[in-house]
Amino acid sequence: MDTEKTYSLEDLETVAFSGTSLAVIGHPIKHSLSPAMHNAALARLGETDERFKDWAYYRFDIRPEQLAEALPLFHKQRFRGLNLTIPHKVRALDLIKEIAPEAQSMGAVNTLVRNEAGYSGLNTDGYGLERGLAIDLDITFEGIAVMILGAGGAARAAAVQAILSGCSNLYMGNRSEEKLQGLISGLGSIFDQTDIQSFALNTLPGDLPEPGIVINATALGLNPEDPAPIDVAQLPAEWKVYDMIYNPSKTLLMKQAEARGLEAANGLSMLVHQGARALEAWTHQTVDADVMAAAAREALK
Numbered sequence: 001m002d003t004e005k006t007y008s009l010e011d012l013e014t015v016a017f018s019g020t021s022l023a024v025i026g027h028p029i030k031h032s033l034s035p036a037m038h039n040a041a042l043a044r045l046g047e048t049d050e051r052f053k054d055w056a057y058y059r060f061d062i063r064p065e066q067l068a069e070a071l072p073l074f075h076k077q078r079f080r081g082l083n084l085t086i087p088h089k090v091r092a093l094d095l096i097k098e099i100a101p102e103a104q105s106m107g108a109v110n111t112l113v114r115n116e117a118g119y120s121g122l123n124t125d126g127y128g129l130e131r132g133l134a135i136d137l138d139i140t141f142e143g144i145a146v147m148i149l150g151a152g153g154a155a156r157a158a159a160v161q162a163i164l165s166g167c168s169n170l171y172m173g174n175r176s177e178e179k180l181q182g183l184i185s186g187l188g189s190i191f192d193q194t195d196i197q198s199f200a201l202n203t204l205p206g207d208l209p210e211p212g213i214v215i216n217a218t219a220l221g222l223n224p225e226d227p228a229p230i231d232v233a234q235l236p237a238e239w240k241v242y243d244m245i246y247n248p249s250k251t252l253l254m255k256q257a258e259a260r261g262l263e264a265a266n267g268l269s270m271l272v273h274q275g276a277r278a279l280e281a282w283t284h285q286t287v288d289a290d291v292m293a294a295a296a297r298e299a300l301k
């Protein structure tokens with residue numbers, strides 16, 4: 001089977017996927033780094049364990065309206081696991097019966113694990129983010145101030161992870177005030193006594209405590225000519241910056257942070273570790289995240 005190819009819904013009915021199959025499904029999906037990362041990690045597992053020699057990870061272009069039809073077909077073809085990406089992460093909640101509590105709180109699933117009746121849903125994005133912060137910036141959320149930029153799915157996953165891990169303060173800013181308030185009230189209904197301070201991106205809250213981390217979960221920075229979402233000059237001197245964007249590998253936000261002497265990292269480590277966690281859920285093995293990171297970097301070239 002060809003793991004470089006982009007498969008479609010029709011292929012699920014006409015192609016026999018042999019061995020143990022995994023896949024990422026999204027729309028668009030052509031540029032996903034997941035097949036490269038996962039197939040590299042599977043090859044590494046196969047070097048020492050025969051059972052993984054026939055495992056393969058594919059990519060499927062599935063449009064939003066095709067998801068409900070696609071999931072039973074993946075199950076029938078015995079796909080062991082699926083990663084969901086844009087635009088399926090939220091929509092899948094209505095199609096999956098068993099959903100892990102953190103995925104429920106995040107309002108999205110990015111990983112499906114096959115069971116006899118269907119698939120159970122997890123969300124490994126928050127875990128991937130926190131591992132990325134630990135590896136790249138040597139911090140965890142516990143006891144520190146967290147500022148999240150954005151109010152979409154990635155911002156929500158980051159906020160839930162920060163709350164679950166016991167951050168000391170949570171600040172959230174977004175371009176659309178309405179979307180931000182919707183997200184904050186949604187989080188408030190799940191987590192009792194959660195005090196989230198909202199702000200407008202052009203005016204950061206005053207008196208920010210040390211230490212702290214800014215997480216960019218907006219799409220601002222995806223285009224090389226994009227401005228930075230905030231003015232890093234307003235951050236305390238010891239804060240760190242994590243940009244979920246990894247392509248381009250250095251956004252203006254990161255450049256401005258570094259110019260001010262603040263440590264900054266991009267979102268590749270989050271991508272790698274959400275993937276590693278998913279693969280661990282499917283294989284029940286410890287996965288070599290460094291192999292996945294190297295494959296992702298190579299695929300980005």
Ligand code: NAP
Nearest residue numbers: 150151152153154155175176179217218219244267270271
């Ligand atoms: P999303 O749900 O579409 O949310 C997009 C967010 O970006 C919204 O808060 C939106 O603000 C904001 N935004 C878009 N254009 C903007 C602009 N011109 N100025 C200011 N804000 C703007 O997307 P998502 O899934 O949460 O993803 C957000 C980012 O995280 C993307 O860059 C994505 O690539 C990245 N991400 C990375 C990883 C990883 O593994 N590293 C994982 C997930 C996502 P409004 O509400 O005002 O529209």
